[in-house]
Amino acid sequence: MTGLMVGAFYNPHLGAELLSTDVPIDHLAMADPPRADDPSWPSIKERYTLLLHDYLGQLSEPLGSRGIERARHLAELYDSPWVAEHFQCLHTEDGTFNLNYVFPPLYTEEFLQRFVLNARELAGQLDRPLVIENIPGFFEVSTSQMPEPEWLRRFFEQTGTRFLLDLPHVWLEAHYRELDPVAWLKEFPLEHVLEIHVAGVEEDHDLRGPWISPAEPPDEMLDLMDEALALCPGVRAVTYDAFSPTLTAEVLFRSVQRIRDRL
Amino acid sequence: MSDREVQDTIITALADARFRGSPEWIDRRLADGERVERFARFLARHFYYERVVHFFKYSRALARVTGRRPDAVLRGDAFEVLLPRVVLGSRETAREVAELVVRDQLGADHEAVPYFEDLLRYQEAMMVVEAGPRDWSAGTDPTTPVEAGALAQIVEGTTVLELDHDLPAVLPSLLAPWEEPPSAPRRGTTLVVARTPQARVSVVKADPVLVGLLREVERPWSARELADRAGLEPSATEALLRDLAGVGAVRFSIGS
Numbered sequence: 001m002t003g004l005m006v007g008a009f010y011n012p013h014l015g016a017e018l019l020s021t022d023v024p025i026d027h028l029a030m031a032d033p034p035r036a037d038d039p040s041w042p043s044i045k046e047r048y049t050l051l052l053h054d055y056l057g058q059l060s061e062p063l064g065s066r067g068i069e070r071a072r073h074l075a076e077l078y079d080s081p082w083v084a085e086h087f088q089c090l091h092t093e094d095g096t097f098n099l100n101y102v103f104p105p106l107y108t109e110e111f112l113q114r115f116v117l118n119a120r121e122l123a124g125q126l127d128r129p130l131v132i133e134n135i136p137g138f139f140e141v142s143t144s145q146m147p148e149p150e151w152l153r154r155f156f157e158q159t160g161t162r163f164l165l166d167l168p169h170v171w172l173e174a175h176y177r178e179l180d181p182v183a184w185l186k187e188f189p190l191e192h193v194l195e196i197h198v199a200g201v202e203e204d205h206d207l208r209g210p211w212i213s214p215a216e217p218p219d220e221m222l223d224l225m226d227e228a229l230a231l232c233p234g235v236r237a238v239t240y241d242a243f244s245p246t247l248t249a250e251v252l253f254r255s256v257q258r259i260r261d262r263l
Numbered sequence: 264m265s266d267r268e269v270q271d272t273i274i275t276a277l278a279d280a281r282f283r284g285s286p287e288w289i290d291r292r293l294a295d296g297e298r299v300e301r302f303a304r305f306l307a308r309h310f311y312y313e314r315v316v317h318f319f320k321y322s323r324a325l326a327r328v329t330g331r332r333p334d335a336v337l338r339g340d341a342f343e344v345l346l347p348r349v350v351l352g353s354r355e356t357a358r359e360v361a362e363l364v365v366r367d368q369l370g371a372d373h374e375a376v377p378y379f380e381d382l383l384r385y386q387e388a389m390m391v392v393e394a395g396p397r398d399w400s401a402g403t404d405p406t407t408p409v410e411a412g413a414l415a416q417i418v419e420g421t422t423v424l425e426l427d428h429d430l431p432a433v434l435p436s437l438l439a440p441w442e443e444p445p446s447a448p449r450r451g452t453t454l455v456v457a458r459t460p461q462a463r464v465s466v467v468k469a470d471p472v473l474v475g476l477l478r479e480v481e482r483p484w485s486a487r488e489l490a491d492r493a494g495l496e497p498s499a500t501e502a503l504l505r506d507l508a509g510v511g512a513v514r515f516s517i518g519s
Contacts, residue, residue, distance in 0.1 A: 060267065092271040096396045097278035098352055100310050106273075110266035138305075139298035143269050205338075206305035245316065 004229075005049065005237040006260050008252050015040025017249035019047065023257055029053040030078055031243045050078035051195075051239070059118040059132075060089040060105055068125045075128060082129040082194060084164050085122070087115070087152070104135040107144040107151040116158045123161055131194050133164035136172045138207065148173075149187035162194035165232065166241065167224050168201055168212055175210060181220075182227050193232035197241035198225050198259055200251075214244040216255045222262050229263075238263075269293070277303045278351040307349045311360045312337050318361075318390035321382055321437045322368055328444055329371035329379075336363045354420065357394035361387040378428035378447040385430055388422045388456045389464055395420060398460035413515040414483035415504050421512045423474060424454045431468060457512035465510035476503055480513055 007027035010018070012035060018025070019040055027049040034041040044050075056071045057063040063071070075083050089105040091098035105111040123130040134152060156163055165188065174181040200215030217225075217240070229235060240255040264272075276288050276299060283289075283303060289296065312334055316323065319333035326332045336342055341363050350356050365383045373379040428447040431454070436445035453469045455477065467473070472495070479492055490500040507513040 060270070089270050090274070091397075092274050093267060094271075094396075095398055097271075097274050098397060099274060099277055099306055100313065100351070101306055103274070103277070106266050106270050108266045111270070114267070138302040139294045141269075141273060141294050143266065143293065204305060206308060207301050211305070 004235065004263060006239075006256060006263070007049070007051070007237065008240040008256055009053070009243040010044060010048075010050070011243060011245075011247050011252070012038050012040065013245055014247065014249050014252060015044060017253075019043050021249075021253055023253040024260065025256055027051055027237060027239070029084070029239050029241075029243075030074070030080075033074060033077075045078075050080055051082065051084065051237070052078050052080040053084040056083075056085050056122070058089050058091065059085060059087075059115045059122070060111065061093065061114075062118050063122055068122060071122065072125060075126060080128065082131050082162065083126055084131045084133060084195070085119075086133045087135050087155075102135045104137050104148070106141055107146050107148050109145060112151055112154060112158075115155055119155070119159045119161055123159065129162050129194065130159075131162040131164040133166050133197070134169050134188070135166075136169040138176060147187070149189065153189040156189050156192040161192075162234075163189060163192040164195045164197065165190070165193045165228060165235075166197040166199075167228055168197065168199040168217075168221060168241070171221060171224055172201070172210065172212070181224050185224065185228060186231065190228070190231045191233065193228075193235050195237045195239060196225065196228055196232065196235055197239050198222070198255075199241040200255070212241075214242040214247040214251065216251055216258065222258060225259070226262060277306055280307075280347050280349050284347075304346055307346060307351060308337055308342075310351050311342075311356075314357070314390055314393070315360065315364055318393070319364055319368075319386045321386060321434060322364070324437045325373075325376060325379075325382075325444060328375055329368065329373050331368060331371040333364045333368060336360075336367045339363075339367075352394055352396070354391060354394040357391045361390045376444050377449070378426075378430065378433065381426040381428045381430055381447075384424060385426065385454070388424055389466070392420050392422055392456045392458050393462055393464045395458070395462075397462045412485060413517055414485055415480050415489065415508075415513050415515055416483040417477055417480045418457065418511055418514050421455065421457045421477070423469070423477060424456060426452045426454065428452065430454070431466070455507075455510075455512055457507070457510045459511035463511070467506075467510060467512070473503060473507075476500070477507070477512065483516065 005026035007025050010028040010030050029051040031053055052074050054074055057067045086102050087104055088102045090103040170185050171181050174184040198217050198221060200213050200217050201210040202213035202215055204211040238259055240259060276283050315334045322333040345359055365387050368383055429450050429452045430447060433445050433447035453474055455467045455469045458464045476493055479489055486501045486504055487497055490497040504513055
């Protein structure tokens with residue numbers, strides 16, 4: 001596949017290694033703004049294409065002028081070809097509780113309208129495409145009104161935004177629902193995909209099952225990536241999705257190389 | 264109830280272990296209780312892992328001397344015991360988790376670090392002060408001008424730390440490469456730890472005048488009254504209050 005970018009997340013503790021590696025990495029996704037005391041940042045900015053992938057806000061509520069201004073500022077700082085957010089609703093409206101972890105909204109008409117309205121508002125203020133990432137649910141909520149893929153399809157059709165397909169999230173949902181991952185993947189609106197995330201998974205003590213981890217993607221995940229690439233005609237980038245102080249340079253570089261080897 | 268309110272109920276259940284045990288949650292049957300419990304525990308461990316790694320980063324840097332990483336307590340029995348009463352983001356849970364870390368760290372070999380106990384108190388204070396509800400409205404930080412008649416009062420949670428060592432002098436060195444643990448000057452140092460409504464935590468080195476002013480604003484006073492009580496120039500008092508408000512240590516209200 002030609003013209004497809006392959007990259008990873010910028011982990012500041014690996015800044016020096018990212019500047020000296022000869023593993024071909026086309027882009028780095030930025031989950032946090034650069035720290036003022038990061039010695040690698042100026043050279044990282046110069047060397048790599050950067051993708052804005054920060055927490056901008058939850059689209060169940062308007063981002064507000066300050067949130068939108070921050071998004072615009074970061075997009076310009078990185079010269080990011082597109083701007084990413086998540087289908088998430090992780091803190092209560094009054095701010096009392098915050099899960100501090102991505103958590104999906106209810107798949108209902110009301111939430112669809114909220115997300116459509118607020119995504120349009122954000123997209124209208126950006127001078128580059130907005131992409132939004134699917135977030136897995138570990139349990140189903142009885143008040144949901146439609147399957148997640150249908151909700152996503154309607155969202156993309158109504159907003160004209162693009163889809164950041166997180167494959168491990170799809171894989172995990174299939175695992176916990178005892179579905180075939182490829183069959184579940186095909187339910188999603190893949191024609192809107194611009195970027196794909198690939199990551200590792202490991203057994204989690206609390207969940208008593210697999211969850212995302214800063215490990216190499218298993219072969220099964222790379223197989224799913226092969227399927228996805230064949231089904232996503234508009235995909236422009238694949239990103240190894242690991243952002244953690246425990247991530248090692250070896251794992252990052254091997255993961256990127258293994259993704260590249262599959263293309 | 265709107266869908267947004269239902270979502271808030273689910274978020275509350277995931278965040279608040281006590282709420283998960285209440286009839287208000289159980290009787291609604293919104294989701295599989297066992298799955299929710301597992302995910303809530305996963306979130307709690309993740310939530311406090313991030314905070315312990317961040318706020319106890321100096322202890323983490325010293326782990327090759329002490330032999331104990333602060334985040335190890337999150338895999339221990341004491342944290343398991345705590346899980347049934349965890350309320351994510353609350354000051355009570357932050358205090359309990361921070362105490363677990365401090366207790367564990369004190370059991371480590373720390374003879375080579377004379378300021379170790381000061382360091383633990385500092386990190387514990389940072390973690391506890393950061394906790395509490397957060398303003399997500401993307402408003403500005405408190406820089407309210409000191410209007411005539413406005414009353415200044417200390418913000419709940421603001422902490423004054425009296426230390427035996429000058430920790431700010433050593434903290435950057437702890438995170439830089441070192442062979443032997445860097446030393447801290449032994450001199451009494453007072454720090455004010457505060458947070459803004461957006462949960463930005465700041466540390467200010469305080470002199471006796473600033474500490475005196477903070478003690479005074481445990482009750483609301485106007486800037487002029489405070490200047491009289493502290494024996495300061497009104498303009499100097501206003502400048503100090505503005506600085507304290509900027510870091511979230513003091514808020515202003517209009518008296519009734």
